[in-house]
Amino acid sequence: MAYEAKGSWSDAYLNGLLKNEGIKGRDAALAARLCYGVMQNDAACRWLAERYLQDKKGFGGLQPAVRSILKAGAYQLAFMDRIPPRAAVSESVELAKKLANSGAASLVNAVLRRLSAGSDGPPPLPEDDWSIRYSHPKQFIDYFMGRIGRENTRRLLEADNSIPEITARVNSLKPPCQIPGSRPHPWLEGFVMLEGAGGIAETEAYKKGLITVQDAAAALPVLAACPEAGMRLLDACAAPGGKAFLAAQLMKNRGYILACDIRDNKIRQLREGAARLGIGIIEAKAMDATVFDETYRCSFDIVLADVPCSGFGVIRKKPEIRYKSFESIAGLPELQYNILANLARYVRSGGSLVYSTCTLVREENEGVTDRFLAEHGDFSPEGFELPEPVGRISEGRITIWPYDYSTDGFYICKMRKST
Numbered sequence: 001m002a003y004e005a006k007g008s009w010s011d012a013y014l015n016g017l018l019k020n021e022g023i024k025g026r027d028a029a030l031a032a033r034l035c036y037g038v039m040q041n042d043a044a045c046r047w048l049a050e051r052y053l054q055d056k057k058g059f060g061g062l063q064p065a066v067r068s069i070l071k072a073g074a075y076q077l078a079f080m081d082r083i084p085p086r087a088a089v090s091e092s093v094e095l096a097k098k099l100a101n102s103g104a105a106s107l108v109n110a111v112l113r114r115l116s117a118g119s120d121g122p123p124p125l126p127e128d129d130w131s132i133r134y135s136h137p138k139q140f141i142d143y144f145m146g147r148i149g150r151e152n153t154r155r156l157l158e159a160d161n162s163i164p165e166i167t168a169r170v171n172s173l174k175p176p177c178q179i180p181g182s183r184p185h186p187w188l189e190g191f192v193m194l195e196g197a198g199g200i201a202e203t204e205a206y207k208k209g210l211i212t213v214q215d216a217a218a219a220l221p222v223l224a225a226c227p228e229a230g231m232r233l234l235d236a237c238a239a240p241g242g243k244a245f246l247a248a249q250l251m252k253n254r255g256y257i258l259a260c261d262i263r264d265n266k267i268r269q270l271r272e273g274a275a276r277l278g279i280g281i282i283e284a285k286a287m288d289a290t291v292f293d294e295t296y297r298c299s300f301d302i303v304l305a306d307v308p309c310s311g312f313g314v315i316r317k318k319p320e321i322r323y324k325s326f327e328s329i330a331g332l333p334e335l336q337y338n339i340l341a342n343l344a345r346y347v348r349s350g351g352s353l354v355y356s357t358c359t360l361v362r363e364e365n366e367g368v369t370d371r372f373l374a375e376h377g378d379f380s381p382e383g384f385e386l387p388e389p390v391g392r393i394s395e396g397r398i399t400i401w402p403y404d405y406s407t408d409g410f411y412i413c414k415m416r417k418s419t
Contacts, residue, residue: 005064044133051115053107073111093112095108096109130154134154134160141157162316162402165406182194189387215317216407217358218408221306221410230255231301235247236287237308238304241270244259253279257282261286264286290338303346304356313359313408314358349417354415355411365411
């Protein structure tokens with residue numbers, strides 16, 4: 001409801017609610033699954049509810065709370081197998097009494113009982129209409145059909161609607177210890193998979209700085225840069241800090257990292273994160289990545305340009321991103337290019353520049369780096385090594401698709417400045 005009413009980001013809003021209400025553990029995980037599950041399958045849940053809605057106002061004419069309750073009930077009935085149908089219906093009815101009125105409660109009861117009445121449960125979703133089956137806008141589906149073909153588009157839509165596990169990096173700057181409720185990441189050393197979802201920031205392991213939540217794909221640009229102890233590194237679009245923090249670990253807390261962001265509140269977040277993890281080599285500073293600062297000309301061994309983007313690679317964690325129109329992101333490639341071109345001036349001779357995004361849109365990825373390389377003859381692509389199963393990236397750039405390794409989607413391009 002918060003997203004529909006005022007465009008709130010689902011993860012930030014939900015985490016705030018969990019913290020304020022003191023909801024932890026299994027209850028937090030269930031709340032997160034219901035929230036993200038409904039938003040991932042919004043069109044499908046609405047389609048299911050509408051089939052049994054006998055109301056002349058139609059679904060759109062219902063109160064916002066009633067619409068949300070119906071979709072949440074439909075999600076439990078059609079997509080979850082651990083909540084008995086009777087419980088899903090009765091809890092939805094109680095919610096309608098609390099958030100709407102008795103008439104709405106009767107409507108919710110009638111719709112969800114009809115939905116759950118079939119011997120095989122809710123009816124199957126339409127196979128031929130992917131905008132309903134996978135709850136993605138047609139514009140999104142058409143773009144990726146043209147980019148990666150029908151079968152890979154289906155794989156992408158399925159990945160976007162999957163339940164992501166929480167990946168965290170173990171802080172190597174602290175004494176080794178066992179992280180409760182974790183298991184080693186299947187292919188990324190120093191990372192673990194955490195049980196449940198929601199409320200990670202309230203765990204003792206997080207508060208003590210033993211872990212930092214970071215997707216495996218988000219770590220790969222830093223691994224591609226290959227920072228070493230004693231180096232000077234600039235992370236120019238650093239918030240919330242995951243890449244700068246990982247770089248500090250790889251540098252063994254020796255050297256210098258300038259972590260910048262344009263917003264002052266993000267600078268505070270960077271400083272607090274570094275302090276929690278026991279990192280002493282990070283200087284957090286407010287800086288506009290499109291504006292040149294003569295102070296830092298040719299002064300960094302590594303510059304990380306993880307630029308603002310459309311975010312189409314992280315839809316499984318932020319499901320509302322799928323509803324962005326391509327018209328609304330049309331100006332991003334120009335901004336991304338301006339950031340990259342400006343940051344290039346901070347790279348010393350022989351240093352490296354790593355461009356990355358968490359999107360899958362060609363115009364924001366290859367389009368930006370191809371233009372940059374064509375206009376900056378002193379930079380050239382450089383191959384890099386990533387952990388198996390990703391392996392050697394000989395061409396110096398790669399798109400990590402969410403269906404490849406069960407990670408977020410990412411684009412990485414490494415470039416070397418000539419001496």
